[in-house]
Amino acid sequence: GAVVSQHPSWVICKSGTSVKIECRSLDFQATTMFWYRQFPKQSLMLMATSNEGSKATYEQGVEKDKFLINHASLTLSTLTVTSAHPEDSSFYICSARDLGKETQYFGPGTRLLVL
């Protein structure tokens, strides 16, 4: 199947710093990428949908100025958690959809711990 990579796989940072997470589709072109977040023992929650070359669409309750998404190419989307706080500690997972297809492929996730 298609491969999606994420970097870094885990990060620990101090409160107030910004963290950038990269999501890459390695062997296909992803016009649409999705960002999810999962807290312990909770379901994956969709944060935003990003389309290549346009602004991301955020789900209700997700602050667009706090979670900056850039999808500058067909193979790369980035999520920046700005001024991270302990409550932002979570498992962030990106997903990409191959052009013209239904299946979403998931990256391995980034575990963020904000101290």
Added chain:
Amino acid sequence: RKEVEQDPGPFNVPEGATVAFNCTYSNSASQSFFWYRQDCRKEPKLLMSVYSSGNEDGRFTAQLNRASQYISLLIRDSKLSDSATYLCVANSGNTPLVFGKGTRLSVIA
């Protein structure tokens, strides 16, 4: 209203057992259906798509009942490695996949 509803479990079954998971979905316009599995602290991985006629992949059988808006997954001859959380998804068009909490399965030796 939740997009899908599943029994959260956990289902604790012995190796070799047959176990079935059920899932109901709320959107009658849903067109594509999937089962994903998620291991602890990992991303969800596609287990199988679910087709109207039902489909089988080795020990796994998926069924779809559109009239009742119901999806099922049957696992035969359970292995220890089947222990995971199983997530059903009902999707309409090109919308992003939405997940519930899933059903947790523990296969015990």
